[in-house]
Amino acid sequence: MTHQDSQFMARAIELARMSVETSSGGPFGCVIVKDGEIVGEGHNRVTSTSDPTAHAEIIAIRDACARLGSFQLDGCIIYTSCEPCPMCLGAIYWARPDAIFYAGTREDAAAAGFDDQYIYDEIALENDLRRMRMQPILRDEARIVFRLWIDKDDKTRY
Numbered sequence: 001m002t003h004q005d006s007q008f009m010a011r012a013i014e015l016a017r018m019s020v021e022t023s024s025g026g027p028f029g030c031v032i033v034k035d036g037e038i039v040g041e042g043h044n045r046v047t048s049t050s051d052p053t054a055h056a057e058i059i060a061i062r063d064a065c066a067r068l069g070s071f072q073l074d075g076c077i078i079y080t081s082c083e084p085c086p087m088c089l090g091a092i093y094w095a096r097p098d099a100i101f102y103a104g105t106r107e108d109a110a111a112a113g114f115d116d117q118y119i120y121d122e123i124a125l126e127n128d129l130r131r132m133r134m135q136p137i138l139r140d141e142a143r144i145v146f147r148l149w150i151d152k153d154d155k156t157r158y
Contacts, residue, residue: 008031008033009031009079011041015043016056024048027082028044028082029042029044030060039076040060041063043056044056055085056080057088060078073096076095076097077097080101082103082106082108082109083105086116086120
């Protein structure tokens, strides 16, 4: 880790502290960097916006993508104050940055009352074994839309 990496992580931790001090959400912050410059940042805003998806990483990804005019974060590095939860990790993978640096671990988050282990456990289960009911319906109709996508010549692939 370089001195610059430490500076970017310090900013992510500063955003996490700000989130706690302003009561806008949980103790999480995130910075996204491209070519040595911050292109996106965010802190947790779940409670202040009544949005369960308003995690620091999601906010930062949205910010960076808007600034870059892209739905991909190629060439970017994510610095987050804590190991990403399953939702954020999925979003990060979809955004395709080059690397993720994190400070706190999922165990640190669990000790503070943010235990995401049950989600990790649920993801590993077959749909019919999960706690939340998951049942497919209207599959044939949905497959028609997938066929439209497959046949579409001018689609933007991602």
